[in-house]
Amino acid sequence: MLTLHALPARLADLGGGLTVHRALPQRERRMVGPWCFLDHMGPVASVGDHALNVAPHPHIGLQTVTWMVEGEVLHRDSLGNAQLIRPGQLSLMTAGRGIAHSEESQSTTGRLHGVQLWTALPDAQRDVAPAFDHHPSLPVQSFGEVRATILMGSLGGALSPAKSYSPIVGAELLATRDGKAELPLDPAFEHALLPLAGTASIDGTTLVIDTLYDLGQGRDRLGLDVSAGARLMLIGGAPFGEAILMWWNFVARTHDEIASARADWESHRRFPPVPGYPGERLTAPPLLGHLMPPA
Ligand code: MN
Numbered sequence: 001m002l003t004l005h006a007l008p009a010r011l012a013d014l015g016g017g018l019t020v021h022r023a024l025p026q027r028e029r030r031m032v033g034p035w036c037f038l039d040h041m042g043p044v045a046s047v048g049d050h051a052l053n054v055a056p057h058p059h060i061g062l063q064t065v066t067w068m069v070e071g072e073v074l075h076r077d078s079l080g081n082a083q084l085i086r087p088g089q090l091s092l093m094t095a096g097r098g099i100a101h102s103e104e105s106q107s108t109t110g111r112l113h114g115v116q117l118w119t120a121l122p123d124a125q126r127d128v129a130p131a132f133d134h135h136p137s138l139p140v141q142s143f144g145e146v147r148a149t150i151l152m153g154s155l156g157g158a159l160s161p162a163k164s165y166s167p168i169v170g171a172e173l174l175a176t177r178d179g180k181a182e183l184p185l186d187p188a189f190e191h192a193l194l195p196l197a198g199t200a201s202i203d204g205t206t207l208v209i210d211t212l213y214d215l216g217q218g219r220d221r222l223g224l225d226v227s228a229g230a231r232l233m234l235i236g237g238a239p240f241g242e243a244i245l246m247w248w249n250f251v252a253r254t255h256d257e258i259a260s261a262r263a264d265w266e267s268h269r270r271f272p273p274v275p276g277y278p279g280e281r282l283t284a285p286p287l288l289g290h291l292m293p294p295a
Contacts, residue, residue, distance in 0.1 A: 003216030023212040032192045033237015034166045037118035052105035056274040056281035058265045059095035061126045061251035066091040068114035077101040078272040081132045090135040099130035100271040120244050120251045125165045145179035167238040175226035183222045191215040191236035198230030243293040255291040
């Protein structure tokens, strides 16, 4: 029997009054392939208390994957990039040894709906130079009544142009009509699904929005029953095979690396300023105790 574990997301406060559903990491499922973090924002009216406004903050050892369904977010980073992220466009930031960025929803848009995911960089590549890439157009492949946009890696022979560092798949699935879809999966990968909107089911199990469905490893296909408008994120990859340590916005391996990145941020080393952000940057939280990778 193939795995289908339901893992409800928890609420997390992004500051500025915006609450999101955090589907990864979870105690029972820390990673899915290299994917180590998955936030679902909205859908909400992006006004007043519910605007996204994350002041400059640092990252190391990861890639951020930002994908909007509704609304626009302005990304600025310490490399000097300022990029408006629109629905249907992939924003990919590779932190490598260190980058800082800010994220602001734009007040001209009335709604905010999107996801932000992180992938952990493998040990051999986690000190790469920081980079930011914007992909305004991505491959789309139809499987039955589902239209898949391939954000990262490949699915059914369609390959994303986005740079990834380990075997991976990340795709948005959108049902264009009521019906069925069958997607080919790599059985060497582990996979998970996060429903964002609408109605979909697997083998008679109706999927709940903001619950992460752990599909396990070994599946070579995914059969879905969908209603028009259903939208889901499919993530997967080869089991990562390295124990990572996540703290605040850092992905590392040891306490000392985290402590050093935190100290560098607090002393204005390693992470240059983010040009153009109209406000103060974030302060790192206190680092209490000795961090250990989860067992
Ligand atoms: Mn960030």
